Amino acid sequence: MSTLFRVTRATLAKDLRLEWRSKDAFNAMLFFALLVVVIFSFSFEPTAEEARRIAGGLIWVAVLFSTIVALNQAWARELRHQVLDAYRVSPAPANALFLGKTVGNFLFVLAVELLMAPLFIVFYNLRALGPSHQMLYVLALGTWALVVNGTFFAAISLRTRSREVMLPLILFPISIPAVLAMVSATTTILTGEGSARLALTFLAVYDVVFTTVSLLLFESVLHAE
Amino acid sequence: MAALREVSAGFESGRVYAIFGDNGAGKSTLLRVIAGLSRPTLGRVQILGSDDLRAVAGRVGYMAHAPLLYEELTAMENLCYFASLYGIDDAERIEESIVKVGLDPRLERRVGDYSQGMRQRLALARALVHDPSILLLDEPFSNVDLASAVEMAARLGQMRREGRTILVVTHQPEAVAGVADESVFLSGGRLTSRAQGVGAAPRRASPVVGSLR
Numbered sequence: 001m002s003t004l005f006r007v008t009r010a011t012l013a014k015d016l017r018l019e020w021r022s023k024d025a026f027n028a029m030l031f032f033a034l035l036v037v038v039i040f041s042f043s044f045e046p047t048a049e050e051a052r053r054i055a056g057g058l059i060w061v062a063v064l065f066s067t068i069v070a071l072n073q074a075w076a077r078e079l080r081h082q083v084l085d086a087y088r089v090s091p092a093p094a095n096a097l098f099l100g101k102t103v104g105n106f107l108f109v110l111a112v113e114l115l116m117a118p119l120f121i122v123f124y125n126l127r128a129l130g131p132s133h134q135m136l137y138v139l140a141l142g143t144w145a146l147v148v149n150g151t152f153f154a155a156i157s158l159r160t161r162s163r164e165v166m167l168p169l170i171l172f173p174i175s176i177p178a179v180l181a182m183v184s185a186t187t188t189i190l191t192g193e194g195s196a197r198l199a200l201t202f203l204a205v206y207d208v209v210f211t212t213v214s215l216l217l218f219e220s221v222l223h224a225e
Numbered sequence: 226m227a228a229l230r231e232v233s234a235g236f237e238s239g240r241v242y243a244i245f246g247d248n249g250a251g252k253s254t255l256l257r258v259i260a261g262l263s264r265p266t267l268g269r270v271q272i273l274g275s276d277d278l279r280a281v282a283g284r285v286g287y288m289a290h291a292p293l294l295y296e297e298l299t300a301m302e303n304l305c306y307f308a309s310l311y312g313i314d315d316a317e318r319i320e321e322s323i324v325k326v327g328l329d330p331r332l333e334r335r336v337g338d339y340s341q342g343m344r345q346r347l348a349l350a351r352a353l354v355h356d357p358s359i360l361l362l363d364e365p366f367s368n369v370d371l372a373s374a375v376e377m378a379a380r381l382g383q384m385r386r387e388g389r390t391i392l393v394v395t396h397q398p399e400a401v402a403g404v405a406d407e408s409v410f411l412s413g414g415r416l417t418s419r420a421q422g423v424g425a426a427p428r429r430a431s432p433v434v435g436s437l438r
Contacts, residue, residue, distance in 0.1 A: 003312065010309035014295070014302075021297045021335075077295070086293035086351065089260050091282040092310035225263060 004099075007092045011100025018077060019108060025073035029066040029112045036062035037116065041123040051124040056186030059120060060142065060179055063113060067146045068168055070108050071154040074101055079158065087222075094219035102151045102214075109143050129192030134200065138189070141203035142182035148207065149174050152214040155221050178206050228254040229265070230414045238358070241381060241391040243401045243423055246411035252394040253290060255411065256361045259392070260287040272359065283311055286357035290364050292348040296337030300347050301330050304354055311355035319354060325380070326350045341368035349377065353384075360384065360391045366400045374400040398423045 019025055040058055044050075078084040087097055120126060128135065150171055157166035185199035229251045236242055246252045257263040259270055261278035272281045294303050304319045313319065320330040326346040336344060349365055362381075366374035374397060381391055382404040393401055398408075402423045410418045 006312070006314075007310060010306055014298070014306045017302065018295060018297050080296070081293060082289060082291040083293050083295060085262055085287075085289055085291075086307060087310065088262055089282060089285065089287045090307070090310035091279065 004093050004096050007096035008099045008103070011097055012103050015074070015077075015100060015104035016107070019104070025070040025108055026112065028069045028073065029108065030115065032066040032069055033062045033112055033116050034119070036065065037119050037123055046124065048125050048127075051126060052129070052190040053187060055120065055124050055126055055190055056183040058124075059116075059186060060182045062116070063109065063143070064146060064172075064175065064179060066112060067105075067109050067143075067150055068171070070105055071147075071150040071171075072164055072167060074105055074151065075154050075158050084158075084222075094222040095215050097222065098151065098155070098214065098218040102148050105147045105151055106143055109147055110139070113139055113143065126190060128190050130189040130196070132189065134189050134196050135186070137200050138182060138185045138196070138203070141200060141207055142178065142185075144207050145178035145182070145203060145210065146175060148211050148214055149178075152210075152218065152221070155218070159224075178203060181206070227266070228414055229258065232411075232414075232416045233268075234409065234416055234419075236390055236392060238390045239385060239388045240406040241385045241393065241401070241404050242407050242409055243398065243405035244392060244394045244409045244411065245396075245398065250411040251414040252411055253363050254414075256287070256289075256363050256392065256394060260285060260361050262287075283355060284358050286352035286355065286360045288348050288352040288360070288362045288365055290367070292336075292344045293351065294336050294344065294347060297335055299333055299335055300328055300339075300350075301332075303336060303347065304330075304351060307351050308354045313355060322350045322354045323347070325353070327376070342370065342373055345369050346373075346377070349380075358389055360389055362391065362393045362395075364394055364396065366395055366397050371397075371400065375403075378404045 036058070044054070046054060078087070150167070153170045153174070154163075154167050157163040157170060160166045181199040181202045185196040185203070188194050188196040188199065232251070232255065244252050244255065254263060258265055259272070261270075261282065269276055270278060272278060273284060275281050278285075295306075298306070300323055301319065304323060305314075305316070308314065308319050323330040326349050328343060328346055328350070336347065339347065345365060345368060349362070352360060352362070360381075365377060369377065378400050381393065381401070385391060385404065385406075393405070395401055405423045406421070408420045408423050409416065410420070
């Protein structure tokens with residue numbers, strides 16, 4: 001078994017165990033996403049047709065903001081008692097830490113999305129008129145796009161004084177193309193007007209590019225002072 | 226402002242070095258530089274004949290002033306994770322390193338519920354889990370009662386006999402009195418003097434040696 005895979009698996013298992021015990025990130029994410037759903041639902045009271053048109057934007061805005069909460073928590077754990085230094089002095093590959101954290105964050109965000117999906121459907125009276133199975137691709141590719149960049153930029157902002165503010169400031173502009181593709185694909189699937197294939201292809205390319213760049217640069221980020 | 230200035234020192238293998246100095250003297254920074262956590266703006270660190278500190282990372286154990294442990298995990302869970310970073314997955318070996326510092330590996334308590342002394346012991350076990358030949362210990366006896374400190378120091382003596390090089394930053398000379406081969410004194414970021422044993426009169430530092438062997 002390669003060192004990269006072994007350490008990635010150990011980091012993922014450790015992060016899942018920590019989250020299971022503390023539920024810091026998960027509870028905060030769920031609460032935040034729930035607030036967005038409920039408040040927007042009461043504010044707009046959209047008809048079924050309007051809901052299909054705005055739901056894509058609402059879903060991904062809720063996911064984007066709650067992802068920030070998870071990302072800040074994920075690295076905050078490593079800063080408590082300077083645990084990150086124990087990783088930095090070890091010969092373990094930096095990318096294993098990055099991949100372990102990214103997959104962990106991906107699973108947390110995906111779990112919140114799956115819990116929120118029925119609520120979105122109920123509150124906004126949603127029914128997809130397009131190929132609904134494509135929503136699974138949008139969820140997977142879109143969540144990975146947010147999480148891979150978020151994990152990387154959260155690591156960069158780790159040593160800044162106001163990292164909770166820095167992360168959204170860096171992450172949002174970088175994520176705009178991905179968010180637009182996610183919203184476009186979701187709206188297309190919900191309204192049944194046109195094809196989501198182009199947006200999905202864009203998301204897949206975006207994921208590959210940003211995952212590769214993050215993997216190439218993460219070692220410098222981890223060992224920077 | 227530089228934390229260390231023109232520090233030039235060599236440390237022989239199989240010896241214990243006690244590093245003393247006032248707060249802000251640069252003791253912890255010296256260990257961080259040797260561990261590869263901080264880069265010197267000038268000069269270099271050589272360990273076991275190598276300038277590439279990443280290449281010898283598996284031969285160095287580092288215990289910081291903070292415990293570098295996850296509070297929500299048990300002792301065994303913590304050490305299993307940190308051991309995996311060094312390619313170790315032998316549960317028996319990991320249990321043994323916890324027992325060696327006087328803790329129970331089967332204890333289900335989370336590290337967050339440990340006393341300061343227990344955390345220090347576990348932090349030492351973490352630094353030792355991969356059987357390093359060089360140990361960098363930053364205040365390992367802080368928050369530990371004198372009896373436990375002397376016991377931990379005796380363990381350091383045993384490790385020295387096994388041929389390990391140990392650098393200990395401490396404010397408690399009495400704890401390392403029977404173990405340290407040499408004392409190194411820092412002040413204002415400079416290495417001011419070195420002396421044999423602990424408590425001997427400081428002498429001026431000898432010129433450049435520059436490597437850990």
